[in-house]
Amino acid sequence: MTSETTPSNTIQLTIQDGFATITLNRPKQLNSFNEEMHNALATTLDEVVANEQVRAIIITGEGKGFCAGQDLGNRDPRKQTYDLGQTITEFYNPLMKRLKDIGKPTIAVVNGVAAGAGIGIALACDIVLCADKAKFAMAFGKIGLVPDSGLTWTLVQLVGLARAKALVLTNATLSAEQALEYGLVWKVYESDRLMDEAIKLATALAHGPALGTALTIKALNQATNNSLEKQLELEANYQREAGYSDDYKEGVTAFLEKRPAIFYKEKNEY
Numbered sequence: 001m002t003s004e005t006t007p008s009n010t011i012q013l014t015i016q017d018g019f020a021t022i023t024l025n026r027p028k029q030l031n032s033f034n035e036e037m038h039n040a041l042a043t044t045l046d047e048v049v050a051n052e053q054v055r056a057i058i059i060t061g062e063g064k065g066f067c068a069g070q071d072l073g074n075r076d077p078r079k080q081t082y083d084l085g086q087t088i089t090e091f092y093n094p095l096m097k098r099l100k101d102i103g104k105p106t107i108a109v110v111n112g113v114a115a116g117a118g119i120g121i122a123l124a125c126d127i128v129l130c131a132d133k134a135k136f137a138m139a140f141g142k143i144g145l146v147p148d149s150g151l152t153w154t155l156v157q158l159v160g161l162a163r164a165k166a167l168v169l170t171n172a173t174l175s176a177e178q179a180l181e182y183g184l185v186w187k188v189y190e191s192d193r194l195m196d197e198a199i200k201l202a203t204a205l206a207h208g209p210a211l212g213t214a215l216t217i218k219a220l221n222q223a224t225n226n227s228l229e230k231q232l233e234l235e236a237n238y239q240r241e242a243g244y245s246d247d248y249k250e251g252v253t254a255f256l257e258k259r260p261a262i263f264y265k266e267k268n269e270y
């Protein structure tokens, strides 16, 4: 079953086989963010969270880019000054927190260049796949800005302080292979295979145990801030919750009956 809605021209949403595909759709501007796209993405995320048939989420870009961060066509500092802190507080920070706490597995499918906050969005997803032609352009320093969209935190977590500093201070542009080597992405595919592989992954996640998956992501996201002792306590609590779920019952029953577990059926399969 496939359904498509377009909350705005700037975002496209498709729902099929238990997962949603959200496409950033301003290809002429390399899918950079204006206010309309921020608002449309927020509405779309609300919609996919509320939809029980959505059990995994792909985020990708239309055309040759993934996302070039803020739309600079909307900025002309020769004519006026801007309170960029306000944009970050109103749009980017809520988006980053939303992606982290969304409760369903997210996959960034980086089809082309990601720059500035576009990298932040990709790295806020649980799994990042990218095309062999994709690149990751830090960009902020070139226009006199500071990395945002959580990147000062995420990059340090992923690549370590020394590499994070060098990447942003030199305004580095990483190729897909370098991003893979640095641990920013999970897998690199040839462009014409990328979406097929993403769909396979999203379908597999959608058919997995939803509660266990959500709790696993939550536990891993909390790990960096917790002591081992705190994390052990949290694991016990999450395991208790997962252990009471129908998915656990089905998983163990399937094991004992020597058959694959069935955690999810599309509504029209009932």
Ligand code: T3D
Pocket (backbone or CB within 6 Å): 028, 029, 030, 032, 068, 069, 070, 071, 072, 073, 075, 084, 087, 088, 113, 114, 115, 116, 117, 118, 137, 139, 140, 143, 145, 148
């Ligand atoms: O302002 C605030 O609210 C604060 C928030 C900040 C968050 C941020 O993300 S700050 C960082 C903003 N982003 C950038 O600085 C990236 C700017 N773009 C680039 O550096 C390069 O375009 C890329 C490295 C991303 C890609 O380079 P390349 O050579 O592959 O493509 P290109 O030819 O430069 O761009 C293709 C088109 O996309 C081009 O339009 P044209 O000439 O064909 O009509 C270019 O102007 C447009 N484009 C690319 N990035 C943006 C953009 N248009 C608007 N905003 C962009 N960010």
